[in-house]
Amino acid sequence: MLEGHTINLRVMEHDDVPLIVKWANDPDFAGDYEPIEQVTHREIMKWLDGLPADEKWFFIEKKDGTPIGQIMFAPLGKHYVIGYRMLPSERNKGYCTEAVRIIVDYLFLTRDIVRIQAETNPLNLPSQKVLEKAGFMKEGVRRKSVFIRGQWHDGELYSILREEWREPRVLLKPQS
Numbered sequence: 001m002l003e004g005h006t007i008n009l010r011v012m013e014h015d016d017v018p019l020i021v022k023w024a025n026d027p028d029f030a031g032d033y034e035p036i037e038q039v040t041h042r043e044i045m046k047w048l049d050g051l052p053a054d055e056k057w058f059f060i061e062k063k064d065g066t067p068i069g070q071i072m073f074a075p076l077g078k079h080y081v082i083g084y085r086m087l088p089s090e091r092n093k094g095y096c097t098e099a100v101r102i103i104v105d106y107l108f109l110t111r112d113i114v115r116i117q118a119e120t121n122p123l124n125l126p127s128q129k130v131l132e133k134a135g136f137m138k139e140g141v142r143r144k145s146v147f148i149r150g151q152w153h154d155g156e157l158y159s160i161l162r163e164e165w166r167e168p169r170v171l172l173k174p175q176s
């Protein structure tokens with residue numbers, strides 16, 4: 001468990017598969033800028049078992065253990081990429097920003113890496129705000145990089161470098 005100030009991050013396990021399937025099949029959870037998928041319990045079980053050791057998916061949980069979102073990281077060459085989603089009812093409360101800060105702290109504290117990146121739809125202003133609040137910088141556009149709801153969309157690439165991170169913002173830090 002990675003403990004933050006208002007939320008914790010807990011790695012997904014087999015027991016979580018029913019909830020993963022429920023959320024994965026809910027277009028409202030994906031939001032307006034993420035692909036819509038329909039998956040089965042069996043597919044998710046197989047996917048979870050087949051994840052590479054260094055790719056981790058977490059539930060974002062309130063301090064009482066209520067799951068309110070998901071966040072993941074995966075290696076991309078010598079760097080890492082992250083992604084996240086929140087339940088619609090729990091958006092705009094600062095939870096995702098804290099989750100991203102925790103993952104950034106965790107990756108820079110545990111791995112000798114220099115860069116973490118994320119990609120958002122140009123219209124996904126909440127996601128861009130999350131990344132900026134967590135210290136990421138926009139570095140460019142990947143043209144027609146993702147197929148969403150019948151159309152190819154550009155992706156805005158954001159990154160944070162180790163020297164921009166400098167020190168943990170949530171992990172190992174008491175709340176000020």
Ligand SMILES: CC(C)(COP(=O)(O)OP(=O)(O)OC[C@H]1O[C@@H](n2cnc3c(N)ncnc32)[C@H](O)[C@@H]1OP(=O)(O)O)[C@@H](O)C(=O)NCCC(=O)NCCS
Pocket residue numbers: 029030031032033034084085086087090091092093094095096097098119120121124125126127129130
């Ligand atoms: C993107 C997402 C994860 C953000 O989660 P969240 O918990 O609401 O994020 P936070 O509350 O930490 O921050 C959201 C920020 O966006 C701002 N925001 C919300 N809607 C906005 C809009 N239409 N325009 C500009 N800013 C907006 C909020 O005010 C907040 O900023 P603030 O703290 O300065 O007020 C959530 O909207 C979501 O799950 N969307 C659907 C899935 C998705 O798009 N995932 C990301 C794919 S790249």
